[in-house]
Amino acid sequence: MKRNNRPTELLFRKAGISEGMSVLELGSGPGEVTEVLAGIVGRTGRVVAVDRSEKMLAMAKERLQGAGVENVRFVCADLNGTADYLKDVELASFDVVAGRRVLMYLAKPEAVIEGLLPWIRPGGLVVFEEMDSTMCPGLVGSMPGHEQALVWLGQMLDGEGAQRAMGLLLPAVFAKAGLHFERIWAEAVIEGQGDQFPLGQMLGLLTPRLESTGIATAPEIEALIAQINAERDPSRVFVSAMRFCALGTKPQDA
Ligand SMILES: C[S@@+](CC[C@H](N)C(=O)[O-])C[C@H]1O[C@@H](n2cnc3c(N)ncnc32)[C@H](O)[C@@H]1O
Numbered sequence: 001m002k003r004n005n006r007p008t009e010l011l012f013r014k015a016g017i018s019e020g021m022s023v024l025e026l027g028s029g030p031g032e033v034t035e036v037l038a039g040i041v042g043r044t045g046r047v048v049a050v051d052r053s054e055k056m057l058a059m060a061k062e063r064l065q066g067a068g069v070e071n072v073r074f075v076c077a078d079l080n081g082t083a084d085y086l087k088d089v090e091l092a093s094f095d096v097v098a099g100r101r102v103l104m105y106l107a108k109p110e111a112v113i114e115g116l117l118p119w120i121r122p123g124g125l126v127v128f129e130e131m132d133s134t135m136c137p138g139l140v141g142s143m144p145g146h147e148q149a150l151v152w153l154g155q156m157l158d159g160e161g162a163q164r165a166m167g168l169l170l171p172a173v174f175a176k177a178g179l180h181f182e183r184i185w186a187e188a189v190i191e192g193q194g195d196q197f198p199l200g201q202m203l204g205l206l207t208p209r210l211e212s213t214g215i216a217t218a219p220e221i222e223a224l225i226a227q228i229n230a231e232r233d234p235s236r237v238f239v240s241a242m243r244f245c246a247l248g249t250k251p252q253d254a
C-alpha cells in the first residue's frame with residue numbers, strides 16, 4: 001500500500017521550493033516527504049532530514065536508497081532542544097525549512113522555528129503542510145462508520161498531545177517565530193476517491209496506536225473497518241480533514 005504524495009509535492013512547488021535549493025526537513029518520518037523534496041531540488045540541491053526516531057530514519061534511508069536518491073543526509077535529533085545537530089552546518093546556508101505533519105507534535109513549534117532562523121538565508125522559505133481535523137467531518141447525510149473513525153483518530157491524537165488544529169494555527173506560529181507570513185492555502189482530504197489512504201486502511205495502519213492509547217481493541221477496529229468498507233460509495237464525498245500549507249519567509253534583516 002503506497003500513499004500518494006503528489007498533493008504534498010504540488011503544495012511545496014506552489015510555495016516556491018525548486019531545483020537547486022538546500023532544504024532542512026523537520027520530522028522526516030519514513031522519508032516520503034524527503035523523497036518528494038529530494039526530487040524537487042534535484043541533484044544540484046540537497047536535503048538534510050531530521051527526526052528523533054531511529055526506526056523512522058532507518059525506514060527513510062532504506063526508502064531513499066531504493067529510489068537511488070543521493071542528495072540527502074539524515075540526522076537523528078529531538079527538535080524540541082537547541083539545534084546542536086546543526087553545529088557543523090554553515091549559518092544562513094538553507095534556502096528552505098520544510099515539513100509535513102510535524103509541528104502538530106511539538107510543544108512550542110514557534111520556538112523550534114525561531115531557533116533555526118540563523119541557518120536560513122535572509123528571504124529563505126519556511127513551508128509546512130499541517131492538518132486540521134477539528135472542522136471535519138464534512139458530508140451530506142450519514143456515514144456512521146466514517147464518523148466513528150474520526151472520533152477515534154481525534155481521541156488518539158488528543159491522547160498523544162498533538163495539536164489537531166495546527167493547520168489553522170500556522171500563520172500565528174510563523175508570526176511568533178519572527179517570520180514574515182506570506183500566505184496559506186488548503187485543500188480537503190477526501191476519503192474513498194483515491195487521493196489518500198482510505199479511512200479503513202488508515203485505521204488498520206494505526207491499530208497499534210489506537211490500542212496503546214486504550215481507544216479501541218483490534219477486533220473493534222476490524223469491525224469498524226468492515227463497516228467503513230460497506231459504506232464506501234464512489235458517488236459520495238466524505239471530508240476527513242483539511243490539509244493546510246503555509247509559506248513564511250525569513251525577514252532580510254532578521
Ligand atoms: C506524523 S509523522 C510525519 C512524518 C512525515 N513528515 C510525513 O508526513 O510522512 C511525525 C514525525 O515527526 C517526528 N517527530 C515528532 N516529534 C519530534 C521531535 N520532537 N523531534 C524530532 N522528530 C519528531 C516523529 O518521529 C515522526 O516521524
